[in-house]
Amino acid sequence: MSCDFVLEIEGRPPLVLGVDPRPQLHTPEPIAAIRSYTLELIEALAERIAAVKFQAAFFEALGPEGFALMHELIAGARVMAVPVIVDAKRGDIGSTAEAYAQAYLEAYPGSALTVNPYLGEDAVEPFFRAAERSGGAVFVLVKTSNPGAGLFQDLLVGEKKLYQVVSEWLNQQAEHYRVGEWSRVGAVVGATYPEQVDELRSALPRSFLLLPGLGAQGGTPVKGAGVLNAASRSLYYPGGKPDVQAACSQADAYLKTLE
Numbered sequence: 001m002s003c004d005f006v007l008e009i010e011g012r013p014p015l016v017l018g019v020d021p022r023p024q025l026h027t028p029e030p031i032a033a034i035r036s037y038t039l040e041l042i043e044a045l046a047e048r049i050a051a052v053k054f055q056a057a058f059f060e061a062l063g064p065e066g067f068a069l070m071h072e073l074i075a076g077a078r079v080m081a082v083p084v085i086v087d088a089k090r091g092d093i094g095s096t097a098e099a100y101a102q103a104y105l106e107a108y109p110g111s112a113l114t115v116n117p118y119l120g121e122d123a124v125e126p127f128f129r130a131a132e133r134s135g136g137a138v139f140v141l142v143k144t145s146n147p148g149a150g151l152f153q154d155l156l157v158g159e160k161k162l163y164q165v166v167s168e169w170l171n172q173q174a175e176h177y178r179v180g181e182w183s184r185v186g187a188v189v190g191a192t193y194p195e196q197v198d199e200l201r202s203a204l205p206r207s208f209l210l211l212p213g214l215g216a217q218g219g220t221p222v223k224g225a226g227v228l229n230a231a232s233r234s235l236y237y238p239g240g241k242p243d244v245q246a247a248c249s250q251a252d253a254y255l256k257t258l259e
């Protein structure tokens with residue numbers, strides 16, 4: 001297995017498994033049950049997914065043991081040769097960004113991290129540089145999937161919307177951090193906004209687009225080069241509960257619409 005996120009992702013299916021565990025669905029011992037279910041699921045879906053995306057908040061909410069479990073599962077996915085995206089949406093002043101980049105990108109070479117660009121270029125660059133050193137990637141929030149995304153992201157800045165300004169800046173960064181056809185600098189675009197997905201696919205030709213919002217938020221799969229459709233609840237808990245067989249069927253159904 002190559003230890004470079006960009007090279008690994010290129011040839012894989014366009015679906016991402018989101019792991020957002022709810023302890024109430026794994027009683028009576030949530031930590032142990034989430035560990036075994038997630039490992040079994042990643043193994044079962046390994047050939048059907050581009051990557052597994054761990055949402056840090058759900059593990060943090062489980063306390064110190066939960067946070068340790070996320071790190072254990074990241075390592076487990078890497079052992080199974082499945083690329084990892086840590087969805088922690090980090091963003092802070094440069095010196096703190098260095099520490100976040102060390103915690104996720106450098107700790108897991110060949111992995112990716114979601115990043116919030118609100119603090120500006122000097123706050124995001126440490127993530128790009130760390131990704132370059134570690135063979136990783138960064139997915140920067142451009143147009144998020146939530147209903148309130150437009151409050152700031154659609155604000156007009158001159159004649160452009162703020163998310164368009166972000167995407168123009170991001171495209172320059174993406175050119176700089178290219179690895180062949182694709183870049184270490186990707187973008188997050190909600191599957192719930194298909195028009196903006198089309199627009200940003202053209203505006204960011206070198207970037208992988210991570211599209212959360214599939215299923216539970218009402219988004220549907222989007223075909224396209226470099227498009228990674230991400231589903232958490234609808235794939236991790238198909239039918240509202242842990243079920244490996246049903247998850248395999250759901251993954252097949254998503255992939256069929258993407259053929």
Ligand SMILES: O=C(O)c1cc(=O)[nH]c(=O)n1[C@@H]1O[C@H](COP(=O)(O)O)[C@@H](O)[C@H]1O
Binds near residue numbers: 144213231232
């Ligand atoms: O970065 C993300 O993954 C993300 C960005 C975004 O715009 N919208 C969004 O829903 N997400 C994450 O994607 C997952 C979506 O979960 P489901 O709605 O259950 O598929 C959650 O972990 C969110 O935190």
